[in-house]
Amino acid sequence: MRIREWLIWLVIIYTSLLLESSVLVHFTIFGAKPDLLLVGVVLVGLMQGKQEALSKGFFVGLLEDLFIGRFIGSNALVKALVGFLSGQVEREIVKENVVIAVSMVWVFTIVNHLFYGALMILLGNANILGLDYLRTLLTSAFYNGLLTIVMFPMFYFLLIKGTLKKTKRL
Amino acid sequence: MENRNKIIIFFLLVACIVTVRLSSKDREITQVERILAEGFRPMQQSLMQATENLILFAEGVSNHPAVARENELLKSQIAQMEVETDLEREYYFENIRLRKLLNMRETSEWQVIAADVIARGIKSWDDTMTINMGEDDGVSLYDGVMTYNGLVGKIYQVSPHTAEVRLLNNRLGSVAAMTEQTRFPGVIEGIGDGSGLLQLIYLPHDAPVDLNQTVVTSGLGGLIPKEIKIGYISSIDYNEDGLLKSAIVTPFEDLDRLEEVLVVKLEGGVSP
Known part of the structure; x- marks a missing residue:
């Protein structure tokens, strides 16, 4: 069961990175690129809680880092943290509500960018943030929010009813 | 159990910080990254091509009347160019004959490798792209990448069949350049x-740099050939202290819409 779950996550990650690097790069909004994996991690947090989102966030971020080939570990760290934080509200929200999911993705995309920016500044790589950091932060949040409308039904099915449903483990 | 989790999280945190630091500079890619790059390449190439075709189709549908007019114009231009081509062909053969006469050797300082763009960087700060030629095809680290309009970037990572290009507008890279007319060097x-x-940076306030001057590669460093066009100076910014200025350069090529590129290297260029 566990192996099958991780294999499905590998397929999700592969497909997302493929779409992001070859298809969605043609559809940027004011230079902002979407982050399908971040949307996925936040949805895991909202639907399955902090522990699941923490581990998935780390795994997803690490593979994304290896794909990018630069600052390896940065996305793993930030996505794990964002997953953990988004999981904090799991019990407080109505999981079926797509509007809540969109708002949460919007908020946590901003949180993700702020953490990423802080990490880069702390590690002496502030130059990658650029002068358009604030604009990119807001447009990315808007873009990810839009994509959530499309991704929500698929993740709801997978995480609540389907193969990736949370099971109690001893 | 609780303590064990805390230790694992602490260990992962430290490991991540170390790997971020280690991977923040240009380097040879690891075996894992090599496998990842190879695993993505075929699908990236097909998807990129399909998306570009789809966009072209959509643009074609929306611009149909304009395209029809342009088609007519192009047909007449082609007819005129065919005449010119015939003339040029004559010159070409005449040139070969004269070269033979002078016993000149056909030389070219540049080695050129044609490549297709198969993917783009996925982060907003990541102004990079992936091309479908790698070290097996002769591409090496720090080779220049250009189109017929001019330089667009340089190679910063190479795997056997793909290479990563850092575009000129990337915040992490720089290229040695100079103004074409006044030969004033800069970065x-x-x-x-x-x-x-x-931007052409660190220019003294009295540097002979003016609007509309063309900026070309200076060839310093011995990796990217000299005299490749980059862009033109569209404005000049003076630093607050008045000692330095920087020239804002508009690139000749649209760096967001690259499909085919050429990797250029100097024959016998200096290794980094």
């Missing part, structure tokens, strides 16, 4: 404000 880099503009 060109991305401004980093999302505009796609570049």
Whole structure:
């Protein structure tokens, strides 16, 4: 069961990175690129809680880092943290509500960018943030929010009813 | 159990910080990254091509009347060019004959490798792209990448069948350049404000740099050939202290819409 779950996550990650690097790069909004994996991690947090989102966030971020080939570990760290934080509200929200999911993705995309920016500044790589950091932060949040409308039904099915449903483990 | 989790999280945190630091500079890629690059390449190439075709189709449908007019114009231009081509062919053969007469050797300082763009960087700060030629095809680290309009970037990572190109507007890279007319040297880099503009930096306030001058590669460093066009100076910014200025350069090529590129290297270029 566990192996099958991780294999499905590998397929999700592969497909997302493929779409992001070859298809969605043609559809940027004011230079902002979407982050399908971040949307996925936040949805895991909202639907399955902090522990699941923490581990998935780390795994997803690490593979994304290896794909990018630069600052390896940065996305793993930030996505794990964002997953953990988004999981904090799991019990407080109505999981079926797509509007809540969109708002949460919007908020946590901003949180993700702020953490990423802080990490880069702390590690002496502030130059990658650029002068358009604030604009990119807001447009990315808007873009990810839009994509959530499309991704929500698929993740709801997978995480609540389907193969990736949370099971109690001893 | 609780303590064990805390230790694992602490260990992962430290490991991540160390790997971020280690991977922040240009380097040879690891075996894992090599496998990842190879695993993505075929699908990236097909998807990129399919998306570009789809966009072209959509643009074609929306611009149909204009395209029809342009088609007529192009047909007449082609007819005229065919005449010119015949003339040029004559010159070409005449040139070969004369070269033979002078016993000149056909030489070219540049080695050129044609490549297709198969993917783009996935992060907003990541102004990079992946091409479908790698070290097995002769591509090496720090080779220049250009189109017929001019330089667009340089190679910063190579795997057997793909290579990563850092575009000129990337905040992490720079290229040795100079003004074509006054031969004044400088370093060109991305401004980093999302505009796609570049800047020629660290110029003394009295440097002979003016609007509309063309900026070309200077060839310093011995990796990218000299005299490749980059862009033109569209404005000049003076530093607050008045000692230095920087020239804002508009690149000749649209760095967001690259499909085919050429990797250029100097024959016998200096290794980094």
